[in-house]
Amino acid sequence: MGVAIAASTRLLISPRPPPPLRTLFHVAPHLGVVKQKERAPRRPIVSTTSLLGSSSFEIRKRCRTWQWRGHSINYLLHCPGGDGGDPSSSPPLLLVHGFGASIAHWRRNIGVLAEHYTVYAIDLLGFGASDKPAGFAYTMEVWAQLILDFLEEIVxxxxxxxxxxxxxxxxxxxxxxxxxxxxxxxxxxxxxxGMNNKAIVDDWRIKLLLPLLWLVDFLLKQRGIASAVFERVKRRDNLRNILLSVYGNKESVDEDLVEIIKEPANDEGALDAFVSVVTGPPGPNPVQLMPGISLPVLVLWGDQDPFTPIDGPVGKYFYSLPSQLPNISLYILEGVGHCPHDDRPDLVHEKLLPWLACLPAS
Known part of the structure; x- marks a missing residue:
């Protein structure tokens, strides 16, 4: 999710995060880009984990373990019909969380998706209940290979x-x-x-912060400093403030969400993962990768995202894609932050479910 990456910078200079950026723009219909024309009436957020259990705790209880290259990887399988369902009876989906999050971050989506699909969700190596090996060099390529091996061996x-x-x-x-x-x-x-903000060097906001990001990298490579920063990042009040800054719908920032982010941060190896991701190579750039992908692609973008704003280089690039590549559909979600699936799951499901239903049979 990027929460801890942003916090590592912000908490070195300020105990509270700045307010999120607000981006307003007009939609060009000929580009094939759709924005929510009017803000939908605020509907109560009802956790769909009732189809699994009463909370993210129930999701965690139903998880399984897969051995990958000597590491234990935590994953969830939920079929239509519940525990007795047949995984082969419906098309599979694999949910992959962001940095600092875990399977439980999909708490509001798993039940809805599992009404018609076999839903898998995975904790990436270094996060959630998956192993966090000491001294491991985390990269985007490692996580991508983990996903491919999971598809081949499990799904x-x-x-x-x-x-x-x-x-x-x-x-x-x-x-x-x-x-x-x-x-x-x-x-x-x-x-x-990228894996961290150093990938976005052509954004004026990042250019201004680049010397600070280099300083943060240097400081975080000092074990004592890294430990102090990490302890501050994972304090409940700091996590709540950061989450409030990246969610458009503040009602979605509940105690369950704070615990979803906080609990794995207490695991042995969590500090190493934090430092490795913040200071490591950003990895492959989507600008180079997307033109080579011919599969159907649905892009959903919250317009109040302070990490990857729609008016930043990455947001602008994805915004331009429907006019260049016919396999890509893009919807801008108004009033939504960096984590649309948990922020406003109703808006995400409204676009996602029809798109899934129209996919060609495999």
């Missing part, structure tokens, strides 16, 4: 990948490297431009 059917933030980028990389038998579609929710 074993052509799958639609649905990702948020760096999870989206990992899905893009996986799709660009996969055989056509593994991936049948992509859904990108506020796709990241």
């Amino acid at each position: 074993q059917k052509p799958t639609v990948l649905i990702g948020n933030s760096v999870g989206s980028l990992a899905c893009v990389i996986a799709a660009s490297e996969s055989r056509q038998t593994l991936v049948r579609g992509l859904v990108l929710l506020n796709c990241a431009g």
Whole structure:
């Protein structure tokens, strides 16, 4: 989700995050881009985890373990019909979270999607309940390979990948490297431009902060400083403030969400993952990858995202794609932040479900 990456910079200079950017723009209909014309009436957020259990705790209880290259990877399988359902009876989806998040971040989506699809969700190596090996060098390419191996070994059917933030980028990389038998579609929710902000060097906001980002990298490579910053980042009040700054719908920032982000940060190896991601190479750029992907792609973008704003380089690039590539559909979600699926799941499902229903049979 990028929460901890932003926090590592912000908390070195200020105890509270700045307010999110607001972006207003007009839609050119000929580009094939659609924006919510009017803000939908505010509907109460009802957690769809009632179809799984009462909370994200119930989601975690139903998770399984898969051994990947000597590491334990946490994943969820939920079929139509519940525990007794047949995974092969419906098309599969794989949900891939963003940085700092986990399977439970899809708490408001799994139940709805599982009414018609076999839903898999995975904790990337270094996050959630998956292993966090000490000293591991995390890269976007490692996560993409993890996704491809999971599809080949566990799902074993052509799958639609649905990702948020760096999870989206990992899905893009996986799709660009996969055989056509593994991936049948992509859904990108506020796709990241890289594993960290150093990838977006042509954004004036990043240019202004680049010396600070280099300083943060240097400081975080000092174990004592990194530990102090990480402890501050994962404080409940700081996490809540940061989440409030990146969610458009503040009602979605509940205690369950704060715990979803906070709990895995207490695991051994979580600090190493944090430092590795913040200071590591940003990885492949979606600008180079997207033209080579011919699969159907749905892009959903919250217009109040302060991490990858729609008027930034990554947002502008994805905004331009429907006019260049016929396989891509894009919807701008008004009043929505960096994590649309949890921020306003109703708006996401409104666009996602019809798109999934129209996909060609695999």
